[in-house]
Amino acid sequence: MSTPLIEVRNIGKTYGNVIALRDVSTEVRAGEVTCVLGDNGAGKSTLIKILAGVHQHDQGEFLFEGKPVRFSSPREALDAGIATVYQDLAVVPLMSVWRNFFLGAEPKKFGFMLDGRKGRETTKRALAEMGIDLRDVEQPVGTLSGGERQCVAIARAVHFGAKVLILDEPTAALGVKQAGVVLRYVAQARDRGLGVVLITHNPHHAYPVGDRFLLLKRGAPLGNYTKAEITLAELTRQMAGGAELEALEHELRGVQTS
Amino acid sequence: MTTPTSGSGQESDRATTSTKDERVASVSLTNRLIVRPEIGAALGALVVFLFFSVITEQFLTLSGVATWLDDASTLGIMAIAVALLMIGGEFDLSAGVMTASTALVTALLATQAGLNVWLALLLSLVFALAVGGFNGWLVMRTGLPSFIVTLGTFLALQGLNLGVTRLVTGTVQVSGMRATEGYESAGMLFASTFSIGGQPFRVSVLWWILLTVIAAFVLVKTRFGNWIFAVGGAPTSARAVGVPLVRTKILLFMTTAFAGWVVGSINILRFASVQANQGIGLELQFIIAAVVGGCLLTGGFGSAVGAAIGALIFGMARQGIVYAQWNSDWFMLFLGIMLLSAVLVNNALRRRAERVRR
Ligand SMILES: Nc1ncnc2c1ncn2[C@@H]1O[C@H](COP(=O)(O)OP(=O)(O)OP(=O)(O)O)[C@@H](O)[C@H]1O
Ligand SMILES: [Mg+2]
Numbered sequence: 067m068s069t070p071l072i073e074v075r076n077i078g079k080t081y082g083n084v085i086a087l088r089d090v091s092t093e094v095r096a097g098e099v100t101c102v103l104g105d106n107g108a109g110k111s112t113l114i115k116i117l118a119g120v121h122q123h124d125q126g127e128f129l130f131e132g133k134p135v136r137f138s139s140p141r142e143a144l145d146a147g148i149a150t151v152y153q154d155l156a157v158v159p160l161m162s163v164w165r166n167f168f169l170g171a172e173p174k175k176f177g178f179m180l181d182g183r184k185g186r187e188t189t190k191r192a193l194a195e196m197g198i199d200l201r202d203v204e205q206p207v208g209t210l211s212g213g214e215r216q217c218v219a220i221a222r223a224v225h226f227g228a229k230v231l232i233l234d235e236p237t238a239a240l241g242v243k244q245a246g247v248v249l250r251y252v253a254q255a256r257d258r259g260l261g262v263v264l265i266t267h268n269p270h271h272a273y274p275v276g277d278r279f280l281l282l283k284r285g286a287p288l289g290n291y292t293k294a295e296i297t298l299a300e301l302t303r304q305m306a307g308g309a310e311l312e313a314l315e316h317e318l319r320g321v322q323t324s
Numbered sequence: 325m326t327t328p329t330s331g332s333g334q335e336s337d338r339a340t341t342s343t344k345d346e347r348v349a350s351v352s353l354t355n356r357l358i359v360r361p362e363i364g365a366a367l368g369a370l371v372v373f374l375f376f377s378v379i380t381e382q383f384l385t386l387s388g389v390a391t392w393l394d395d396a397s398t399l400g401i402m403a404i405a406v407a408l409l410m411i412g413g414e415f416d417l418s419a420g421v422m423t424a425s426t427a428l429v430t431a432l433l434a435t436q437a438g439l440n441v442w443l444a445l446l447l448s449l450v451f452a453l454a455v456g457g458f459n460g461w462l463v464m465r466t467g468l469p470s471f472i473v474t475l476g477t478f479l480a481l482q483g484l485n486l487g488v489t490r491l492v493t494g495t496v497q498v499s500g501m502r503a504t505e506g507y508e509s510a511g512m513l514f515a516s517t518f519s520i521g522g523q524p525f526r527v528s529v530l531w532w533i534l535l536t537v538i539a540a541f542v543l544v545k546t547r548f549g550n551w552i553f554a555v556g557g558a559p560t561s562a563r564a565v566g567v568p569l570v571r572t573k574i575l576l577f578m579t580t581a582f583a584g585w586v587v588g589s590i591n592i593l594r595f596a597s598v599q600a601n602q603g604i605g606l607e608l609q610f611i612i613a614a615v616v617g618g619c620l621l622t623g624g625f626g627s628a629v630g631a632a633i634g635a636l637i638f639g640m641a642r643q644g645i646v647y648a649q650w651n652s653d654w655f656m657l658f659l660g661i662m663l664l665s666a667v668l669v670n671n672a673l674r675r676r677a678e679r680v681r682r
Binding site: 179 | 564
């Protein structure tokens with residue numbers, strides 16, 4: 067088997083005396099989606115912030131393309147090819163789609179001018195290649211739906227040559243249909259050979275696109291499965307904490323009958 | 325868990341199914357208007373122009389036009405710079421008093437220190453850029469609202485203008501520029517006139533047009549312009565994708581200071597004297613002109629051409645009211661109504677553009 071794009075081995079992170087993450091191991095392979103699932107406060111964001119260069123791990127190993135790394139800034143991770151899309155971050159709502167697409171990496175003409183035509187055409191083409199069909203790349207990003215905005219951000223990461231795409235809860239604020247659209251583009255990015263890290267607390271979003279599932283609970287790994295090793299029902303049960311879910315169901319029945 | 329989807333279902337349908345042409349027709353007009361913030365100001369300017377053309381005799385004569393263009397020009401030079409800064413998400417309350425400070429520095433250096441006017445102008449420019457840079461640096465460094473920081477600079481400059489002038493000249497004005505070396509040649513650049521149809525027009529009008537063209541070009545046609553919109557619209561997002569936030573904002577503060585220097589130079593070379601308390605209160609007029617021209621108070625949206633038109637409305641109304649022989653009190657009423665309607669229109673536009681659908 068080839069070397070994974072990202073491999074973490076027994077990685078850990080503490081904030082002061084809070085142990086946010088410990089002994090977590092997983093991998094991200096080109097053309098695969100690694101899903102990170104867990105409840106609020108499970109350490110999902112902490113893990114991806116390490117991968118994205120926002121924080122540094124203080125235990126274990128972080129290998130990128132087989133070599134141990136420690137990114138000291140998001141810029142460094144980005145330059146290495148790890149792009150992160152946060153919900154609602156990295157778009158400027160009042161700016162047009164194409165200006166957002168190229169923000170910080172504008173196409174230049176004569177050294178200082180903005181090449182608007184190239185910007186618009188490239189944006190249109192890059193979005194079309196991802197199967198995203200926008201009316202007009204000149205419209206403000208704020209007029210797009212939440213799902214469409216996620217898609218623009220994903221397409222941007224793909225266009226600028228990311229090898230790994232990290233998505234922090236891209237479907238959290240979306241309705242069912244919109245979440246479906248975003249997940250389709252996640253699959254698109256995967257099919258184009260990117261390694262994708264998808265953070266979610268919804269197993270129904272994770273299971274259809276995921277190849278590997280890392281379950282976290284209170285900072286510790288609850289399980290690390292390939293798709294062949296686990297069913298959706300089992301994933302859901304594990305996430306809810308098995309017995310805890312049954313207790314919850316019991317409680318909810320109590321609410322209904324009273 | 326299903327989120328209630330009022331409308332969002334159609335949204336995703338629209339993203340997936342592709343009946344392209346129908347959709348373009350239904351949305352493009354409003355979206356085109358959204359990206360044109362100066363539309364409202366242009367309509368307003370047309371109304372004001374027609375109104376005073378009809379009710380007064382002098383408004384549409386060559387000398388009338390020269391008068392209101394002159395009035396609008398120095399205001400306009402400031403308004404476009406202030407507009408760039410506002411689009412970048414900041415205010416500069418020291419901009420008005422800066423027009424006096426730069427004039428005073430030039431005048432004191434030329435009349436008291438005996439420097440050549442050109443050299444005095446150069447040093448005055450350095451002074452302006454330093455103050456602008458300081459404003460920007462302090463805002464970025466402290467993270468305080470620019471409103472407060474530049475209010476401080478405004479007060480400090482006001483005090484310096486009066487204090488230093490009184491200390492050096494014993495009065496609250498500096499005069500005697502006419503006798504200085506280089507006054508004539510510098511005056512050619514900043515305070516001469518050119519003639520159209522036998523009517524002299526102020527060269528400040530040319531400065532105004534030139535700077536508007538440059539500002540509009542920078543804003544929509546350069547990377548720096550892209551960054552101005554970005555740092556005003558969503559600073560954290562802009563920084564996350566690698567836009568140099570601090571540099572962009574500091575340069576914008578230096579731009580308003582530069583505009584203050586241009587206007588200060590125009591004033592000192594034209595009137596040959598300057599009052600130490602000049603310029604106070606103008607900063608609000610600049611902001612009003614920029615807002616009337618389509619700038620949002622919250623940043624991230626606006627236009628340089630719009631701000632220039634905002635200044636034009638100002639000039640036309642101020643002089644039109646004189647020609648109509650009304651009391652100048654009415655100008656304030658007019659200003660208030662115009663500002664309120666502009667803010668309402670801008671706000672509605674922003675809502676449309678920023679409407680966040682999930
Ligand atoms: N900067 C920080 N300083 C101190 N503690 C932190 C910090 N960031 C996170 N934590 C703690 O670390 C733990 C894991 O947080 P993390 O944000 O990784 O959870 P998460 O799985 O992303 O949760 P959510 O689903 O709510 O986003 C939490 O207990 C949190 O309080
Ligand atoms: Mg989180």
